[in-house]
Amino acid sequence: MNQSSGSKPSSAEVAKQLEFHLEKQDALCNAIEDIADTLPDDIDPQRCLRLAMSVLPLVHAAHRFEEEILFDTLREVNGQDSQLDQIFERLHGEHFEDESFAEEISECLREIASGTQVNFEKAGYMMRGFFEGLRRHIAFERDHLLPMLVMTPKAS
Numbered sequence: 001m002n003q004s005s006g007s008k009p010s011s012a013e014v015a016k017q018l019e020f021h022l023e024k025q026d027a028l029c030n031a032i033e034d035i036a037d038t039l040p041d042d043i044d045p046q047r048c049l050r051l052a053m054s055v056l057p058l059v060h061a062a063h064r065f066e067e068e069i070l071f072d073t074l075r076e077v078n079g080q081d082s083q084l085d086q087i088f089e090r091l092h093g094e095h096f097e098d099e100s101f102a103e104e105i106s107e108c109l110r111e112i113a114s115g116t117q118v119n120f121e122k123a124g125y126m127m128r129g130f131f132e133g134l135r136r137h138i139a140f141e142r143d144h145l146l147p148m149l150v151m152t153p154k155a156s
């Protein structure tokens, strides 16, 4: 679905892309944790601004890949499975929440970068909520979805 080349990527290719997106999100969590840990001291406005600009596009790209390519590939590899559909529904809900959270984080980082008066305790709390939730989400996908891609496809 949505493959411009017209050919579907193999499970191995999808696994590689998933690892790429998970690593990117891992690095994003680490970067946000780093900032949350150093608030309100050691503020690097340029770093906050870079992060503010990348947080939403980064999670959005991961979600698009998962929902347009990964989920379909897993359905093909595993066959029809209502449990799998429930998992995708839950992950879709988490994607939606994470994107609105990412927008708030981006806005907050912009404010910090521009020197606007910010409630640092609240900002740190919000950042922790974001990266802790995202890390749980990433761990689930790494532990449960990635192994499915290397399973032998079921005979139809």
Ligand SMILES: [Fe+2]
Pocket: 062, 063, 066, 091, 095, 137, 141
């Ligand atoms: Fe995801």
